[in-house]
Amino acid sequence: MPSRELVAFTQQLATLLEAGLPVDRVLGIQEELTPNPRLRTIAGDVLRTVRGGSLLGEALAKHHPRPFSRLYINMVRAGERGGVLEPTLRRLAEFLEEAQEFRDTLVSALIYPSLLACVGGAAVIFLMTFVIPRFADIFRDLGSTIPWPTQVLLSLSAWLRQYWWALAGAGLAIALALRIWMATAAGRLQADGFLIRLPVLGLVIVQTEVARFARITGTLLRSGVPMLSALGVVKDMMGNQVIARAVESLAEGARRGSGLSKPMEDTRAFPPLAVHMVRVGEETGRIEEMLLKVGATFEADTRKLVKRLIALVEPCIILAMGLVVGFIVVAMLMAILSITDIPF
The missing domain is CATH 1.20.81.30 (Type II secretion system (T2SS), domain F)
Structure with a gap:
């Protein structure tokens, strides 16, 4: 999967969460709007896992190491533990973009x-x-x-x-x-x-x-x-x-x-x-x-x-x-x- 598409996915995730939408609705929007077929399938799978009662970090970990690296998963888990998921995702998107x-x-x-x-x-x-x-x-x-x-x-x-x-x-x-x-x-x-x-x-x-x-x-x-x-x-x-x-x-x-x-x-x-x-x-x-x-x-x-x-x-x-x-x-x-x- 191209890195730029993962960056865009993360930026959209952060933006929608900052707007006050719940995680499952955000993932549903991502599943509908993401152009990459593989990433769209992953978003749907993560959505089903989250609706099953798992946290976002745990759901993303099912798709390690592609496309979500240990860095990605650990930052999401840390953001969830500290109650700062939105700014953490924003920093993650900025990091991925600068690295790209x-x-x-x-x-x-x-x-x-x-x-x-x-x-x-x-x-x-x-x-x-x-x-x-x-x-x-x-x-x-x-x-x-x-x-x-x-x-x-x-x-x-x-x-x-x-x-x-x-x-x-x-x-x-x-x-x-x-x-x-x-x-x-x-x-x-x-x-x-x-x-x-x-x-x-x-x-x-x-x-x-x-x-x-x-x-x-x-x-x-x-x-x-x-x-x-x-x-x-x-x-x-x-x-x-x-x-x-x-x-x-x-x-x-x-x-x-x-x-x-x-x-x-x-x-x-x-x-x-x-x-x-x-x-x-x-x-x-x-x-x-x-x-x-x-x-x-x-x-x-x-x-x-x-x-x-x-x-x-x-x-x-x-x-x-x-x-x-x-x-x-x-x-x-x-x-x-x-x-x-x-x-x-």
Whole structure:
């Protein structure tokens, strides 16, 4: 289910409840008006469960993890316990919308360089498999000696045409082996550890995970969810297992009464700025507010970092494609000039 439809569903739920309508009537309206067939079916099922005497959080939990995550269900349950369901749903809708906008920003930033790399790679493959072999036939018929760069190019082209299946098979085998390896807990942990150690990409991943951790934890705490329950929810929502292990250590530290900032510092998985901001929040008694500020700060930093990374990647892709195509053109030109006895 698209995230935007879940955001719209939550916003409408909050708006109708704020208008004073009972939960069952709100769900009935949602079942009637929701355009997504699956979400409409879920709204009807939740409505029947609520009319059967269950609370909204319990009814939503029947549809975990799709489309309702543990974050969603825990916030609804906390709002029901505290008698503040309407503002809790409003905060939840705002959180989901901000998270969607953040994902959209990252995806849109990656579209152009990805498209550039795909088009450039397709152009090179077309030249190597369709254009160059035609010149190879011409050179073979003429029987003249061709320069070594052209010989290398023709040999590579012939190899690609003859053994493309082996190259494709090897690529698929490697991809399948990596997928199987990363499906294991140890493999996923090692792969995630390798990714966060990469020079620039690793920083992007860490900042994205820290922003997610801080924003989700702050939103849950503000909604009345206890710290240990909030950290349990956050651990399951981390995309990187190294950070997830660190969050698990935070839960153990909080269980011992160590607070949040000290375990964060001990794990060495969180940037110093995040640790200091959380420590300030603990000292001033505004931990929820400070966690949300940490999330906003690191999301903004991630956007800036991604823009700089894209600005660096784009010319590198163009340069690489230019060098490859340039080598092809020069190699073919050298062969043509050698055939015509024009000095190069």
